Amino acid sequence: MATATGRFGVWDYVVFGAMLLISAVIGVYYAFAGGGQKTSKDFLMGGRSMSALPVALSLTASFMSAVTVLGTPAEVYRFGAIFCVFALTYLLVVLASAEIFLPVFYRLGITSTYEYLELRFNKHLRLCGTFLFIIQTILYTGIVIYAPALALNQVTGFDLWGAVVATGVVCTFYCTLGGLKAVVWTDVFQVGIMVAGFSSVIIRSVVVQGGIQRILNDSYDGGRLNFWDFNPNPLQRHTFWTIIIGGTFTWTGIYGVNQAQVQRYIACKTRFQAKLSLYINLVGLWAILTCAVFSGLALYSIYKDCDPWTAKKVSAPDQLMPYLVLDILRDFPGVPGLFVASAYSGTLSTVSSSINALAAVTVEDLIKPYFKSLSEQKLSWISKGMSLFYGGLCIAMAALASLMGGLLQAALSIFGMVGGPLLGLFSLGILCPFTNPLGAFIGLLSGFVASLWVGIGAQIYPPLPERTMPLNLTTIGCETETLGNWTATTAMPVLTTLSYAPVTERPVLADHWYSLSYLYFSTLGTVVTMAVGIIVSLLSGGRKQNIDRKFLLTKEDFLSNFAFSKPEKKEKVEVLNWKVHDLADEGIDNPAFNHIEMNFTDNKEKVSGIHI
Template identity: 55%
Template sequence: MTKHTNEFKVWDYIVFSLMLCVSAGIGVYHALCGGRQKTSKEYLMADRQMGALPVGLSLLASFMSAITVLGTPADVYVHGTMFWWFGLTYFFVCFAAAHLFLPVFYKLQLTSAYEYIERRFNRVVRLCGTFTFFAQMLLYLGIVIYAPALALNQVTGFTLWGAVWACGIVCTFYCTIGGLKAVIWTDVFQVTVMIAGFLAVIIKGSVDLGGFGNIWEFSQEGGRIEFDEFGADPRIRHSFWSILIGGFFTWVAIYGVNQSQVQRYLSCKSMKDAQIALYINAFGLFTIVSLATMCGLVMYAVYRDCDPYTAGYVKQTDQLMPYLVMDILADFPGIPGLFVAAMFSGALSTVSSGLNSLAAVLGEDVIKPFFNPSEEKYTQISKVVVCSFGLLSIGMAYVASQLGDVLQAALSIFGMIGGPLLGVFMLGMFFPWTNSIGAIVGLFSGLGFSFWVGVGAQFYPPYTKWLGNKPISVALCNDTITTISPFDTTMIPTTPEPYTNLAETWYSMSYLYYSAVAVLSTLFFGLVTSFITGAQDPSELDPGLISPVFDIMCCCLPKKWRQTLHCGVPPEEDDDSVQEMTMQTGYYNKTMMETKGVQADFDDDGYINGHVMVVTSQSNEEPKMKEEQTGI
């Protein structure tokens, strides 16, 4: 086997260009129809009228990016099929997001998830969370844009920065003019293209190798079929426990509290639709990871006797997938272009979600509170912000070029930065004693611990045996170029343990545990600090700010017993109780009233002025507005 010289042909460019045109066209359509994105509610929240199916597919596309298309098959090729266990983890993640986090956000009807932090703690904590989120998303978007561009440049001859700018500009364009509706519907289109790209590789590979049964047999012989790594050592890169526990914390930080996902939940017509969307997303995630795993096995079966990386045909393992596509699909006009479109669809869907969420957070957390613009001006500012963040993300692609393996780099970023953010939300929703000082100390403690282990791992790489690298061969390569390959068994240390120092061993921890370490350290230091500085009195909290975790987990217990588990947080009142108390006293918790659909004009002391507007629901009818005189 020799290095192939296949490059993009005319039909490939046509198919790829069509994908970009359709994505841009969806943005133009939503800029011209409906309310034409003239209000912030329509632009940032899609009028809160989206259905479960498109939102579910959008949730799926948001973080199943080009990193998934490139990184997951390459990971299976190098390390085996343990990664497939993420398919199980996703169901636990979506259950937790749907029933522990979503109810809080949906009842509050927020635009920015970080508004919750201000209501629960104070504005300082909110801004700390906001800027941490900015750092997380900008780093991630840089990886998402750079990874597919680099792979294409090395394998197909596609211009590196031409690919970066094509992805960045098209995405920025339709996000800027079409708002969240355009983002969601392009996500639906793009996830369809991603699945088509995976299927093209699996079907053609199976035909060439005499059926998928042969692929499975070759993979078993090469040690790639592995589902039984149940070792509890946290240094094992991919074990059942690192994927289930570490992966759970990593992905709950994404699907539970990340603004990109929360914004989609809140665009749904009802909380039930939002929860259904999450379960649609769970099945979609399982499908995507299964297809990506199968592509990795196809890749191994094709290159089992001539590894393109060891032979020097590609410079990074992330380039293996497009190399395979150009190798086995080059004779089919337009099919390589379809896979490239699938890869860029993943990038576009993730970048568009990120840009829209960054605009929402900056607008709600910084621009509105400090400048208080009019509705029309605020919508215009949001569009400028989206465009600016899009250009900045293109610039961050350079930073991404320094981070190595894209799949591990992406998940590490979400663990190291997303973990502490998840910890702060958990302190607010699950621990009613946490005060604002504890939240800030917890956030920075979590960031400190996660960066300590993450940066330390760059200086003390994990011992080779914990990586799970599988044997590879170059026996049938006819023109091998000498490289230092991570699969070369001669590079494995001969000592039983590479590090004897406890701190150095700590750095060998699997990257999947970064988020768990960050969350646990955030919770520990946040709670300890809260009790030292004076814990929050749970009885003074708005129950709408606390997650219904005990009502979900202990649903079989009597209501009185469950209330005891609420640790002093007052029970939520139903709508009638809210209305009755408001009418009798003229004084009520403003946040709770807004949670229950009660709108009122409050004075500086918290008293209602004149009239209160109460949203009432009657059986299956649409909600109605009823005006009542308070008598004050």
């Protein structure tokens, strides 16, 4: 390939600006459509009237962040196509989310997933979950805004702070005006932009290389088609087992219990629609994975003899895709802008979901329980105010991220580490009826300490190359002249493309405990939380509890999947003033029960006819 690359032109900025403008217009539309956002339920949950397809596309858009657009192809370029095994992981994640966590959350009609922790345990654990979510989400969202802007700025000359502020402001604007419906429908639009961006790169790569067969042959010769590695060693970064086991725990922590994802699928109008949204989303995940992996193989095929990273034409692996785009699409005005728009569409979808989720947990967990006299209209205005506040906070976090340098990588890893203990906590509540509040708290604390210990240790003492197993790259075919100034450094490579500095002195734990595959961080947190929680609960009289079955996963939840074989009974939503008398000793009087969805077996029965 020719090494001369272009820079961003007028048409590229036009395409990018059009993406932002259309996203903003969608927010304005849903601010007034259907009478506007009159209640907090309308704003935060879309009136619980969403259907499966847009929610599925929204879930897919949030998954396909800029990390996926920029990082996954670079991951395949450096480490090979073993990343494809995540296709099986996604299947397991969707099954676990749809069949274990969704039935319980949907039955309770909650808005914040952390409401469940108060209903099942106590308000203290609810607050623990809420604050952990708020802290990690603000930190992560700021990084999601800043990191791709920096990577694209280094390669394309795309204005760094213009992009950061523009995406942050537009995202905050439509989240504040349109609520969850605006988030979901802008995600639908942004999925189209992301697919178009990926497709433009893939099609042009195939044309440049003279067909798909050459790309596959080059990848095979370069060892990139390494789909299967059954090495059971948990210290090796990516094997079949680390991806299947570790990846399932990591992503279930996001899809199963994370507020940003759960909030959308429980906003569906029926439980069937909620489950359907997850399964349709699975198809989207597979399509994205296929595009990202093939883009990585095309990247290798084009630069197999002249690696831009080793040749210092880019300063970090997450700049490889923008470099490729400007290399092969420089003669097509506006198309590089389409790719950048696709990367930022991923950023917008992730950030908007985070802002809406942050507003939801703040209103439901920190305001509503303590200010019960507030009307729905006031709560709606407070929800909008919280969206505006968190949007500004995320932009400020992006500015702070620019000053933090190497700490950003640690912050991203901590985001993953927190998910494991929280997944363990929810699993204890839903799957283990004997778990009591003491066991849950000690388990959460233990899991958090264990995952932080190994995660922070891995940041201080990164795994050696024999654990990460990067594949060979060469500059033997590079032209002698160098182009441009590529010496600027990226403060943080994306999560999937970690680069490691050599360390002279390493303690014993560094090559064993701290070298645990990053995918097992979440697994470790979940397992330790559940193991300690079960033991402490059994030792402290947990079996003497009388837990209401509606807080647990039951066999009826699974059998209800086959209800289509029986005559359907009309699903009704009753507004009840419910108080959980059997848990009164925990001080629970939860407003969530004002909108519980019930299945009534007899139209004349009210509470006694609840089907669980």
